Amino acid sequence: MDGQAIAMPAALDRPLAEARDQPEDGAAVRVGALFDAHHQRIYVMARRLTRGSEDARDVVQETFLRAARSPHSIPHGASNEEAWLVRVLINICRDRWRHAEVRTRAVLAGHVRAAEASSPEPGLLARAMVREALERLTPRRRAILVLYELEGATIPSIARMLRVTPVTVRWHLSMGRRELAKALGGNTT
CATH class of the missing domain: 1.10.10 (Arc Repressor Mutant, subunit A)
Incomplete structure (x- = not known):
């Protein structure tokens, strides 16, 4: 994960199954357990959906903040939890893409033109072209x-x-x- 960990406010060691049935205190425990169980996979996916590790950390943080705000809307079961987190992550990314669409295209076009002018490695140029095509x-x-x-x-x-x-x-x-x-x-x- 780029050598930098994503930190939750408190380290929680209780299993997710135990945390799920607790009252308000249990909500924090459940979200912590949810984070422990899924943050690495969610980060990897976020990294592929965003421009860089900084953006990926931001969307992962926002994903788990949304989980913390509504812990009772998180479905039970590891695969259901992960699917819910992925959906939240994708929705956050969609919101960001929509808000930054025009600015992103202009920045990418500038980077590609600058990259072409300075004769970069073919691999770097190809990745930039694929990223620009994905943005469209x-x-x-x-x-x-x-x-x-x-x-x-x-x-x-x-x-x-x-x-x-x-x-x-x-x-x-x-x-x-x-x-x-x-x-x-x-x-x-």
């Missing part, structure tokens, strides 16, 4: 592509996380791949 996708398509292609999530699990049908996931995956190929100058068929 709708938030849902970008999230689905990242979850499937980079995180290795299955179509049924993505459908559960995003509360859509598997057919919708496959359609967005197909359309997203086409849009990426077109943006990168590849074959669109």
Whole structure:
């Protein structure tokens, strides 16, 4: 995780199952246990959905703050908890993408032009081009592509996380791949 840990206010050692059935004090314990159980995977996903480790830490923090604000809305069961956290994370990222869309495109275009002018390594330029192409996708398509292609999530699990049908996931995956190929100058068929 970039050598920097994400810290929760208090280190909590009680298992999540015990924390779930506690009153108000238990809510803090439950959120702490939730953090301990899922923060690394959520951070890795956030890192892939954001521009850098700083942004990733910010969205992970916001994800767990939202969990702390409404601990009773978190479903029971490890896979359900993780799916809920991923959905919150994606929603936070969508909000950020929407608010920064114009600014982000201008900054990326400037970075790509500067990178092309200074003849960087081909790998760096390719990554910048892919990142710019991903930025052009709708938030849902970008999230689905990242979850499937980079995180290795299955179509049924993505459908559960995003509360859509598997057919919708496959359609967005197909359309997203086409849009990426077109943006990168590849074959669109």
